[in-house]
Amino acid sequence: MFNLNESKPYEIFNQSCYGLTPLSDNSIDALITDPPYGISYQNHAWDKALPDKQIWADSLRVLKHGAFGLVFSSVRLMHRLMVDLEDSGFLIKDVLFWVYLNGMPKSRDIGLEIDKALAVESAVVGQYDYVQGYKKGGADNYYTETKKLKYEPCSELGIKYKGAGLGIKPAYEPVILIQKPLEKGLTVAQNVIKYGTGALNLEQTRIPYAKGESKVGHNPHPNGRVSANILRVDELEDGYDKFFVIPKVRQSAEKFNHHPTLKPVELMHHLVKLVSFEKQQILDPFMGSGSTGIASIQLKRQFVGFELEADYFAICQKRLDLLT
Ligand SMILES: C[S@@+](CC[C@H](N)C(=O)[O-])C[C@H]1O[C@@H](n2cnc3c(N)ncnc32)[C@H](O)[C@@H]1O
Known part of the structure; x- marks a missing residue:
């Protein structure tokens, strides 16, 4: 087992995640991952099937009791993934919808x-x-x-049948919120005291009030609303934005990153904040170009990631190098 600290806040592995062999039991505070969706996205070989459910059993092993996880999914196969997660011992707590504007309908006339x-x-x-x-x-x-x-x-x-087709515009991706059960016999508070896990970090993920809004509700919190299970990065300017839009993060574009399923950094910041607290360790077994890792380090968490493809691993390494 390796030691992570402030001067070395991450450890990444260019190897298959199955087994999570470098990691000890009950050692990780949160899981955030964007695994293969099993939909052959752009014909990528790594996206041909959902991950074997063994990886969820492995994840359960290394997570601390009460730890939360967020697992991205496709709309079409979310049900199978949820069953795999539940069969592996996780509790299904919620499904967040990441809503976006730029999805293209895949259809024909x-x-x-x-x-x-x-x-x-x-x-x-x-x-x-x-x-x-x-x-x-x-x-x-x-x-x-x-x-x-x-x-x-x-x-x-x-x-x-002119114009009849096969699909509507995709406008959201589900993110499944899971939790490893608390240690048997412990209350939430006792579990948090013992492991630091078992509660969502709602204070860090509030959605700020819209410009010009004076008072919301009977007892408004100065930092905004509790974040919802609908998340947006794009503003629609339709009055609902004030509930769902995640604030932008200043970030210069990285032209070298060609990962086909790169996730927006604002979104990853929000998710990292939701399921972890500063100095905790976050695991991403399918890290791709490392978006979970970047957000984790920027938010003073520690990161452990796995990526099978050398090409994507190198992009992740470069992104992390640019941070330190
Ligand atoms: C959906 S992508 C993640 C993209 C990432 N969210 C980003 O922003 O760059 C899933 C990644 O899992 C990797 N992968 C697939 N099977 C794997 C395995 N057994 N072990 C580790 N990585 C794997 C793929 O190469 C791919 O880069």
Whole structure:
């Protein structure tokens, strides 16, 4: 077992997380991880299947009693992941929804597919800029690749089903809040006294009042509202922002980070604060380019991470080096 301290606040491993062999039982204060979703995202081999549930049993072993965890998930396979977590001994406490604006619907025009199946030629009715996606920075910042031809169905059935598709715009990702049970026989307070774990850090995760808001509720807290299980990084300016928007964190863009499922640092700051207190140790068994680690170190926590791919591990190492 290694020793982490203020001058060496992290330990990262370029190896598979299964077994979590370098870690002792009951030694870690919180788990935050964004594991493979099992949806073959952009055809990445590492995303072909959900993790084997062995890793959740391993995580339970190394976490302290009462420790909380946050596990990102896909909407489609969240149910399987939740069952795996529960079967491994975790309590399911909540599901947070991280709401975002830049998700693109993955769909096709079934009217055109019907034309094709019936061997009817669809009509070319113009062209459009093919939008691949949004760059970091939001909705004003989309990039276009090429002009593409625009078609309309021509068969009778194709016209009937014109515009029918297969999916709606994804606008949230679930984050499952779990907890390792308290030590048998202990109350929450006794567990916190013994291990420092068992309570959420609500004071550090308050959502500040909106500009100009004078008083909220009968007994307003000076630092804002208790954070909710809906989280937003983007503002929608619709009146609900004041409940859900996480304050921005000053951060310069790291151009070298090409991890395909990089998480926003504001979001990771919020999650780290929610399930841990200063100087505690946070584990991410699927750290990718290390967003959990960056947020943990910036918030004076300690970090232990695992990443299988050498390429992503190197990005994580570079990001951590830039912090120290
Ligand atoms: C969804 S990504 C995490 C991205 C991360 N949140 C970020 O912001 O960069 C999941 C990562 O788990 C890694 N991975 C998959 N199987 C693993 C294993 N058995 N052990 C360690 N890492 C693994 C993948 O290579 C991938 O980088």
